[in-house]
Amino acid sequence: MTNLFLSIITAVTKVTKANFVTKTRQVEAVQEEFLLSLLKAYQNTEFAKKYKLQEIKNVEQFRNLIPILAYSSYEPFVERITKGENNILTPDPVVHLNRSSGSTGKQKLIPVTKRSRQILNRINQVATGFSAEAIHKRGNSMGEMLMTTSTLISGRTSSGIPYGTSSSGVLHLNLFTKCIYKQLFAQPPEALEVLDPVSRNYICLLFALQNPNLKIIGATFPVLALQLANDLELYSQELIHNLKNGELAPWLKIKPELRHTIEKQFFPNSKRATQLQEILRSEGKLTPLLAWQNLAVVATARGGTSDFYFEKFPAYFGDTPIFGGIYASSEATFGACYDLNTDGAILAIDSGFFEFIPQEEWDAEQPKTLLATEVKAGGYYRILVTNYNGLYRYDIGDVVEVVGFYEQAPIIVFRHRVGGLLSATSEKTSEFHVIQAVKKIQEEFNSPLENFCVTLSENEFPPRYLLNVELPSGSSIPSPEEFLAKFDSALQQLNVSYEEKRQHEVLPSPSLRILASGSFSTVRQRLLDKGIPESHLKFPHISEDRQLLAGLAIEREVKLSGKH
Structure with missing residues (x-):
């Protein structure tokens, strides 16, 4: 029975992949068709009425009339969905809510319908078709x-x-x-x-x-x-x-x-x-x-x-060999990998409508965007998505690099989140999370820090969080272990995914490392020596670079005891 199912699924994914490849030769038309079909299907939702989606007739009107939106713009609509209201973001009944911790620490809930799930299944089939072909070649x-x-x-x-x-x-x-x-x-x-x-x-x-x-x-x-x-x-x-x-x-x-x-x-x-x-x-x-x-x-x-x-x-x-499957998040599917041992994913052109914000526009309140046919290889972009989950011009905060093209479709690689993320497993702790946690414990302990950076340990997996701090000259932390325990607790309150992994002991307890005076000045100079302009230098408060703090003197390291 298993062999029969494998044969059937292999045949289905082969056809789905072939259809997708055909679409990569006409990206502009496929993207436009996807967007206009979605707008027509969703034109009577509460969100559509607010933003007058029914008046939009083409891609340019859509980009001009609909602002780039973060999750905060959708939150009031999602709250209505959670209470059982229908036809809010999607005309179809919501059968599930994908939960994501979000860059601000507050959980995000993303509507899932049978239709949006079918689209996800389709791009999964595309990736499976590519992997089956690559495995067969080996x-x-x-x-x-x-x-x-x-x-x-x-x-x-x-x-x-x-x-x-x-x-x-x-x-x-x-x-x-x-x-x-x-x-x-x-x-x-x-x-x-x-x-x-x-x-x-x-x-x-x-x-x-x-x-x-x-x-x-x-x-x-x-x-x-x-x-x-x-x-x-x-x-x-x-x-x-x-x-x-x-x-x-x-x-x-x-x-x-x-x-x-x-x-x-x-x-x-x-x-x-x-x-x-x-x-x-x-x-x-x-x-x-x-x-x-x-x-x-x-x-x-x-x-x-x-x-x-x-x-x-x-x-x-x-x-x-390692295969990347699909590049996806709780909010959307962005691409399908097409070969073994490669990072690139072909933009999922029939699973969402995509726009790209070039680096020079990142600081603009409503930046100008590029379409999938306008990006350049080697460019870094923030990616926006419009899809059947009820999201429009949604800015997830992902930064992708375009590494090439598959026919006309961009091949993208996820590089980092805007502001960076820290993940020992998959908890996605943001710089915002740690800044808020440190701010809270500094106020509680009245122990100001000269600077700090949260990194990951090198020789453990999952690695533990290392809270690296530098104290002002002549100052100290009265109770370092309690200070660390409060940091751990604050981070759990801010990041629901970190909390889950700590509670279930997937993630080990963090450590506190007190660095010698002048340590972060040394790190800052290292970054400048790498050619980063002083006007652009923003010291990272989280980093997965295991060498960022290499060679710095550690005056004391503190770990949590069993009581915490």
């Missing part, structure tokens, strides 16, 4: 996939609409999706409803280890793939024992009813257990590449901060 094939992303719904609004991460809505939309899922994924869908990430990884690994011919490992971000590999190595002996006996480890944090449902689907496999035990005995460890020697691809996000984690991949995955 003499391998598609097959069963292991992915441990949680599908647990975070909650429901007062009117009953479920909300959570974008992945949490996928399997809850229809029975057909679940049926396909069961044929293609190594673990049962119930395994992804386990809240505790270590337990969820363990259960998913247990099911996946039954199949020596697993082909794909998927992870939203590279650090999560490394965490999965680390769990495989850490629990290898116990996993093999469970596999042999057909039982789940008693220590797993899982609700009794859910445990019972999962246990009914797990059976002993002594032959496979013996095979894995021999690998463990001869190699002294169990890695993904040793467990699944025909692994075809690791599918995970590329661009941004991924390269740092990719440096650690060979130890676990050897030279297994």
